Amino acid sequence: MTTPLVAMEGIDCGYGGAQVLFAMALEVMPGEVVTLMGRNGMGKTTTLRALFGLLKPTAGAIRVKGRDMTGAAPHRVAAAGLGYVPEGRQVFPRLTVEENLLATARGRDGGWTLARAYGLFPRLEERRGNLGTALSGGEQQMLAIARALMTNPDLLVLDEATEGLAPVVRAEIWAAIAGLRADGLAILVVDKNLEALARIADRHVVIEGGRLAWTGSTAELNADRTKATRHLEL
Numbered sequence: 001m002t003t004p005l006v007a008m009e010g011i012d013c014g015y016g017g018a019q020v021l022f023a024m025a026l027e028v029m030p031g032e033v034v035t036l037m038g039r040n041g042m043g044k045t046t047t048l049r050a051l052f053g054l055l056k057p058t059a060g061a062i063r064v065k066g067r068d069m070t071g072a073a074p075h076r077v078a079a080a081g082l083g084y085v086p087e088g089r090q091v092f093p094r095l096t097v098e099e100n101l102l103a104t105a106r107g108r109d110g111g112w113t114l115a116r117a118y119g120l121f122p123r124l125e126e127r128r129g130n131l132g133t134a135l136s137g138g139e140q141q142m143l144a145i146a147r148a149l150m151t152n153p154d155l156l157v158l159d160e161a162t163e164g165l166a167p168v169v170r171a172e173i174w175a176a177i178a179g180l181r182a183d184g185l186a187i188l189v190v191d192k193n194l195e196a197l198a199r200i201a202d203r204h205v206v207i208e209g210g211r212l213a214w215t216g217s218t219a220e221l222n223a224d225r226t227k228a229t230r231h232l233e234l
């Protein structure tokens with residue numbers, strides 16, 4: 001049996017006294033593209049924060065490649081092979097594009113380099129000397145994705161992959177994600193565009209009120225969309 005890249009089970013988590021996640025669970029296998037869907041405020045970002053050690057669960061377990069990482073510090077989770085593209089991108093505003101790419105980079109033989117990142121998003125090469133603050137929303141998202149890839153992750157995690165971006169930029173982001181998938185990279189993606197997610201993903205996790213509400217393959221999703229999508233606003 002293959003070991004999951006990431007396995008989260010029975011996670012309770014929240015902010016101060018306010019519990020947000022209740023026995024939340026999800027799993028990503030190597031090479032798999034999994035979506036995390038749910039309405040606003042249902043706990044998607046909180047799930048990802050728990051996964052990356054930014055919030056400490058009060059119950060449950062998180063394993064990365066079979067190793068217990070429950071409550072581990074964010075840098076340890078990143079070092080274990082997880083790359084994060086957070087909601088709102090969070091590019092370093094006072095660093096140039098190229099400095100952003102190099103700031104958290106971790107080399108790996110045959111892995112991501114500046115040249116490969118610029119190949120994925122040529123726009124970033126044109127803007128390589130510009131400060132983070134000078135970038136458009138789409139350019140910031142490209143930079144956030146490329147910066148995460150420069151850590152050579154085994155799993156790329158994207159929160160709101162295309163939120164607030166123009167249609168043409170969205171298409172570019174989806175194409176890049178499809179290319180990464182074709183290269184065998186595992187991806188966990190939060191987005192609100194069900195059609196784009198259904199085209200790109202192997203499996204889906206739907207969260208409602210901080211709880212796992214539905215999970216299934218894209219084939220299962222397509223076979224009974226109402227069952228999965230009653231938890232979404234469409």
Ligand SMILES: Nc1ncnc2c1ncn2[C@@H]1O[C@H](COP(=O)(O)OP(=O)(O)OP(=O)(O)O)[C@@H](O)[C@H]1O
Pocket residue numbers: 015018020038039040041042043044045046047087
């Ligand atoms: N820093 C915080 N402090 C207190 N409560 C928070 C904090 N961040 C989020 N919450 C609450 O936790 C719940 C889940 O929020 P979360 O951001 O995980 O939802 P989400 O599914 O990512 O929503 P969205 O689609 O709007 O991004 C919400 O009720 C929200 O108000």
Ligand SMILES: [Mg+2]
Pocket residue numbers: 044045046087159
């Ligand atoms: Mg969110």
